[in-house]
Amino acid sequence: MGRRAKNKQGVPPSYEEFQAEKNKKDHKRKRSQETVDKPVKKSKAEIPKVKKSKKRQEDIEEEPKDLPQVDLEELSSARKSLFDESEEEEEELNDEFDIEGGEDFQDSDEEVHTKPMFSDDDEDEDELENLNAENMEAYSKQLDEEDEIEAEEAEQELIEGDLKQPRAKVLPTAEEEEETKGQPKDITMIRTRMLEIIKVLENFKELAEEGKSRTEYTTRLIQDICDYFGYSEFLAEKLFNLFSPSEAMEFFEANEIARPITIRTNTLKTRRRDLAQTLVNRGVNLQPIGKWTKVGLQIFDSQVPIGATPEYLAGQYILQAASSFLPVMALEPQENERILDMAAAPGGKTTYISAMMKNTGCVFANDANKARTKSLIANIHRLGCKNTIVCNYDAREFPKVIGGFDRILLDAPCSGTGVIAKDESVKVSRTEKDFMQIPHLQKQLLLSAIDSVDANSATGGIIVYSTCSIAVEENEAVVDYALRKRPNVKLVDTGLTIGKEGFTSYRGKHFNSKINLTRRYYPHTYNVDGFYVAKFKKIAPSPHDISKAGAKEKENAARLELEEEGIIHDDFADFNNDEDKELIEKSKKYSMKKKGINPNL
């Protein structure tokens, strides 16, 4: 039971640990299979039964083993392709756990098997002595039969064991809750309870307590998440609903860990290999991010401040999150095009666009915040981008300012639910209002972006929409809205090798079926910030293109439309009680008839 105590007190298992544990379990399973396969006597078969059920009990009570069965292998392979380093880490961890698991196993093995094994062996030897060519066949047959019987028994056990499984009481009773109300919360207790609840939710039919509903478990879990991680209840529920319970847990835990520091090589000034060499000479420990990018480097540790080396000042690289590469890669800027970045500050993506165009063509970098254009201009100059125009407009002013772009990148302002690891304040500061206002702005921005693109562009006609949020309201819902409002655009494949498909339906809402071409990124699957990328192609000019509306007119129009569509006013219908009475009577009769009762009696 020493192990149980250890598990309870341990730090929250990271994703790797989850996986390691799963591997461990697989390992165990294999070994136990081996033992079953061995020809053994009946007397022995009794003993593993005890052992098994004991183990099962343990499983229920403490181990989160079953949790990450989402599609771990797929995820891990994707992760590996993202961050080669994680492979090493995992291996290391696996090693550790393997040793531990191995020992564990041997311990329990010895306890259980010592005696019977010896006696078994003796018998076997006796029999073997008498073995000769004549009775060989008979003997092997006998062995086979024994095997068969045993296999049957093992199966029986499994079935019985499942039925007998005790249903653990996980939820606290009302009295218990009352008791602990005033007291400071026991964090380790909460954590254990969260894991247990998740286990129950994963296999609700079998594990749920009698008379408790799924909602009770979920509400308790969300409450616990709020207590343990410090989210507001609203946000916790919103994020929880995006995932399966176990995946949600992984997500919340990933938000507690900082993402690795990554830099992007400025291909206008240097090459990645040269840069890596110089930085290594300065005592920086680094590695390429992964196969999917040729310009990214991941920093493990550094003896010098990575944001103040001579190479940094000379503009050979820029500190940029790996997720920020993705929208630009989806945009695929071509040389000599005219491109607009609608929300550009602090310039990581703008300079990447400029570098991909090799300083040809023209990049408009817009940002609505004047103070933030300062860092934008600084980065543009430091990295030596000569083809940029920096302007300070409300992005909804486009295309009134200038339209006809070949490509547009809209990295929309968002609630930041994907970057909680970076900015903890999101956990409590976001309210329901934010998730109405921000998408409202995003929708207008996206329509402006679509209207500003030249549909007849020889090379482009592309719009990329991205956010660093994972909320459906800010992503799929906005894209769906744009597809409805502008039938002259279509979603196209992002061309990104990693990422999960966008939701085509979410909690009763159904979106355009093409939305599966968009890509979602989560901190717990790819070890990048939470992110969303959608890529549109404009196929025909729309009548809206000639619209000369500025930001204010657009805002007013959008508000009008909202009122018409969404909000139900008090006066939307008159109630007539007399009329209603008739209808109610009618339906009552109908329902009674349905039940087989004569309503006229």
Add this chain to the structure above:
Amino acid sequence: MRSLTEEETKVVFEKLANYIGRNITFLIDNPESPYVFRLQKDRVYYVSEQIAKFATSVSRSNLMSLGTCFGKFTKTGKFKLHITSLNYLSQYAKFKIWIKTNGEMPFLYGNHVLKAHIGKMSDDIPEHAGVIIYSMNDVPLGFGVSAKSTQEARNLPPTGIVAFRQGDIGEYLREEDTLFT
């Protein structure tokens, strides 16, 4: 945004000539991709003609920057070169000084160039001429004015100043608030 007046052009070119001499012609005479100087607020930008044309559609109050900023006019009408022009200055530099690795950081913190830090330097630098400072692997670090001619500098003690710093890439961090707007 407008193009420079005759007077302004003269002031800017005089300053540039300190560093790149007659190479100024490469800046303005490039028939394949014509570049122009533009003045926006008090800043001078060097930008391809095509981009300057696009920028005309952005109103004056909303245009924050275009192309490469070369520097700004002071209130007294003098022209001050900014470190952002280093890309072009280093490309056409006349006189160069390379400093050793141990001199990089002191220079990037805003100090003058000392004799002890010099790795190599152009042979024919006269006194008070504009020089571009490089690291030993040819990364431009800044620009300044020579304190002594190359001949005289040979006889300086290790702590003697060879070049006065006028701009260095450390300003991207130190002067972030004032440099760009």
